[in-house]
Amino acid sequence: MQNKMLSFLGRRRNWTIPYALFLAFFVLVPMTLIVYYAFTNPEGKFTIANIQKFWIHPEAMNTFIYSVVVALITTALCILIGYPAAYILSKMEARKAKLIVILFILPMWINFLIRTLATVALFDFFRIPLGEGALIFGMVYNFLPFMIYPIYNILQKTDPNLIEAAQDLGANPVQVFLKTELPLSIPGIISGILMVFMPVISTFAIAELLTINNIKLFGTTLQENIYNGTWNYGAALSLIMLLLIGLTALMNRDGNSKAAEEGNLI
Amino acid sequence: MQQTTDIITVEHLSHSFGDKAVLQDINLSIKKGEFVTILGPSGCGKTTLMRLIGGFLKAKEGKITIARQEMTQVPPHLRPVNTVFQRYALFPHLNVFENIAFGLKLKKLPKEVIQKKVKKVLKIVTMMDYEKRDVDSLSGGQQQRVAIARAIVNEPEVLLLDEPLAALDLKMRKDMQMEIKAMHKKLGISFLYVTHDQEEALTLSDRIVVMSDGKIQQIGSPTEIYNEPANSFVADFIGESNILNGVMLEDELVECAGLQFECVDKGFESNEQVDVVIRPEDIYIFDMSDAAQFSGVVTSSIFKGVHYEMMVTTHEGYEFMIQDYHCFDVGKTVGLKVKPFDIHVMKKERLCNTFDGTIVDKSHVKFLDNVFECPESANFTANTEVKVSVAFDEVTLFDSEDEGELKGVIRLILYKGNHYHLTVVVEGTDHIFVDTNDIWDDGDRIGISIAPKCIHVEPA
Numbered sequence: 001m002q003n004k005m006l007s008f009l010g011r012r013r014n015w016t017i018p019y020a021l022f023l024a025f026f027v028l029v030p031m032t033l034i035v036y037y038a039f040t041n042p043e044g045k046f047t048i049a050n051i052q053k054f055w056i057h058p059e060a061m062n063t064f065i066y067s068v069v070v071a072l073i074t075t076a077l078c079i080l081i082g083y084p085a086a087y088i089l090s091k092m093e094a095r096k097a098k099l100i101v102i103l104f105i106l107p108m109w110i111n112f113l114i115r116t117l118a119t120v121a122l123f124d125f126f127r128i129p130l131g132e133g134a135l136i137f138g139m140v141y142n143f144l145p146f147m148i149y150p151i152y153n154i155l156q157k158t159d160p161n162l163i164e165a166a167q168d169l170g171a172n173p174v175q176v177f178l179k180t181e182l183p184l185s186i187p188g189i190i191s192g193i194l195m196v197f198m199p200v201i202s203t204f205a206i207a208e209l210l211t212i213n214n215i216k217l218f219g220t221t222l223q224e225n226i227y228n229g230t231w232n233y234g235a236a237l238s239l240i241m242l243l244l245i246g247l248t249a250l251m252n253r254d255g256n257s258k259a260a261e262e263g264n265l266i
Numbered sequence: 267m268q269q270t271t272d273i274i275t276v277e278h279l280s281h282s283f284g285d286k287a288v289l290q291d292i293n294l295s296i297k298k299g300e301f302v303t304i305l306g307p308s309g310c311g312k313t314t315l316m317r318l319i320g321g322f323l324k325a326k327e328g329k330i331t332i333a334r335q336e337m338t339q340v341p342p343h344l345r346p347v348n349t350v351f352q353r354y355a356l357f358p359h360l361n362v363f364e365n366i367a368f369g370l371k372l373k374k375l376p377k378e379v380i381q382k383k384v385k386k387v388l389k390i391v392t393m394m395d396y397e398k399r400d401v402d403s404l405s406g407g408q409q410q411r412v413a414i415a416r417a418i419v420n421e422p423e424v425l426l427l428d429e430p431l432a433a434l435d436l437k438m439r440k441d442m443q444m445e446i447k448a449m450h451k452k453l454g455i456s457f458l459y460v461t462h463d464q465e466e467a468l469t470l471s472d473r474i475v476v477m478s479d480g481k482i483q484q485i486g487s488p489t490e491i492y493n494e495p496a497n498s499f500v501a502d503f504i505g506e507s508n509i510l511n512g513v514m515l516e517d518e519l520v521e522c523a524g525l526q527f528e529c530v531d532k533g534f535e536s537n538e539q540v541d542v543v544i545r546p547e548d549i550y551i552f553d554m555s556d557a558a559q560f561s562g563v564v565t566s567s568i569f570k571g572v573h574y575e576m577m578v579t580t581h582e583g584y585e586f587m588i589q590d591y592h593c594f595d596v597g598k599t600v601g602l603k604v605k606p607f608d609i610h611v612m613k614k615e616r617l618c619n620t621f622d623g624t625i626v627d628k629s630h631v632k633f634l635d636n637v638f639e640c641p642e643s644a645n646f647t648a649n650t651e652v653k654v655s656v657a658f659d660e661v662t663l664f665d666s667e668d669e670g671e672l673k674g675v676i677r678l679i680l681y682k683g684n685h686y687h688l689t690v691v692v693e694g695t696d697h698i699f700v701d702t703n704d705i706w707d708d709g710d711r712i713g714i715s716i717a718p719k720c721i722h723v724e725p726a
Binding site for chain 1: 320321322341342343347348349351352353355356357358359368369372373416417420
């Protein structure tokens with residue numbers, strides 16, 4: 001009995017069993033259920049009505065488009081604010097830069113709900129009305145570190161010889177940046193985009209808290225449907241979102257694989 | 267006249283990182299079309315000198331003139347020089363063509379001109395069909411060629427090459443050496459080449475600049491450097507050599523290894539202490555006979571391909587390296603002979619360690635940032651500035667850094683036939699020179715101690 005147990009543990013393949021079970025129960029089964037619910041009606045009969053409803057129903061469609069726009073704006077702002085920050089950090093003395101990077105990441109150690117509630121309190125204190133502006137602020141505040149870190153990481157690993165080579169060949173400081181540092185850091189930017197754009201689409205808590213439920217994002221719509229028991233429609237919406245996110249990821253596959261190679265994803 | 271042919275002049279150039287001096291008062295000029303090599307061990311400052319000329323570092327002191335224009339503080343993109351970097355530094359996001367065209371595109375040359383020039387240099391480096399290739403897909407030697415092409419396509423006045431062949435294997439390196447030499451001839455521009463490989467320097471250069479410890483030790487043609495080394499460092503670094511302590515008895519007569527040799531050097535004071543260099547291929551070795559000037563016993567014999575390399579211990583107790591086409595068996599007594607013009611006598615750079623010091627009290631003196639016990643202090647009043655001297659063989663070294671009064675690192679080891687002459691860097695800045703019979707390794711961290719009675723003090 002004991003011997004059997006030992007030989008079972010001795011085979012390395014068997015060690016993967018718990019992980020395989022985890023994946024099956026928490027990824028595969030829920031996915032299958034989402035697909036199942038998306039293509040059935042409450043009676044359990046096959047239908048594509050749920051999917052059709054998304055295209056016909058203007059409210060859901062509009063929320064979706066609005067969410068994508070918010071995500072695009074957030075991502076753009078994160079790049080605009082995050083890239084220079086990452087660039088400055090990468091030029092600093094390594095020890096100092098590490099400390100400041102930690103300061104940037106520090107808020108991540110606090111739960112984002114608590115952080116967002118604190119943001120609400122701050123806005124109230126300064127009597128700034130909540131709404132669209134507050135929403136974008138909250139999104140950028142929450143996701144900025146995910147943009148800074150991968151870009152900083154790749155800039156800081158850029159071979160200084162390449163920059164010198166560009167200078168040597170006649171590039172002035174602006175040209176050095178545009179022709180070497182920027183193109184070389186694109187995998188970092190892509191990695192940042194993946195980590196900001198996709199989660200923002202499906203966030204709902206930040207929108208709820210920072211707009212006092214006035215602005216609905218796609219995540220909110222999803223949550224509402226599941227909450228109200230219209231699981232089939234909710235599942236269809238989830239599936240559509242999943243496919244679209246999957247598509248952006250696929251479009252970035254080249255850059256992403258390169259970024260992953262550089263160990264860029266947090 | 268000189269003004270018109272010198273393409274680069276470096277005057278009184280000094281540089282330091284923090285308080286560590288890396289270059290001290292460098293003076294150098296490179297003529298148009300000349301192939302000059304800066305040769306030295308790692309950490310000698312050769313790369314720093316190259317980077318100062320390229321503009322990647324700003325000189326703290328001194329002047330650099332390139333093509334008759336003062337360029338000491340000019341940023342690299344405005345200097346008429348191009349660099350081939352040690353690890354190639356090709357742009358990974360560009361293909362071969364784009365890499366080579368990088369500098370031309372910045373100059374906003376028309377497309378057809380760029381096409382033509384890139385094609386031409388690709389032909390020079392024999393990489394014609396590689397334009398569209400990803401640089402990551404090229405072998406080390408091919409990347410090297412692209413790096414050279416990328417630099418020479420800009421038609422610089424001077425091409426700087428920073429150990430360009432260090433990453434290649436031996437066979438490839440030899441081939442590339444020949445190609446670089448041919449390219450130099452064809453292009454007619456000056457090459458400034460940095461290497462630690464003495465053979466590479468001898469093969470390629472019109473002139474060699476030997477550097478050590480941030481200073482130029484000697485500048486000369488390969489044959490001058492090899493046959494007439496300026497000091498024991500150069501003799502030891504270039505090729506193999508037997509370096510011995512000697513005394514110049516009179517003109518053309520030197521005593522070393524316990525024997526007297528006729529030589530061709532003169533102009534020394536009588537009984538002046540000197541360094542004597544004899545190249546291993548210049549010692550005749552034969553079966554013991556009357557023709558022998560001196561004799562010894564073979565202690566080891568290694569076949570090196572063309573010749574045998576033998577170690578022979580003489581009856582006076584000195585060890586010589588000898589290279590000969592014939593093999594003499596270990597244990598055999600052999601006769602040895604050296605011809606007068608094969609003995610090279612050099613002035614000694616120093617005869618003992620000297621330091622600037624200050625008297626602390628009747629029994630202590632301070633030097634090298636440390637207070638030492640010293641009976642001779644009694645002859646001076648406190649705070650007097652003095653000259654402290656310590657003989658080479660009176661410095662004691664310990665395995666542990668924590669023993670002794672000072673900590674140091676062994677930087678240079680010179681074998682002098684019957685003992686080692688070590689250069690030890692103390693606390694990162696000062697040097698102390700030590701004669702010892704013990705075997706140490708380059709880079710060993712050691713403790714240093716000096717016995718009180720061995721510290722001699724005289725007025726500054």
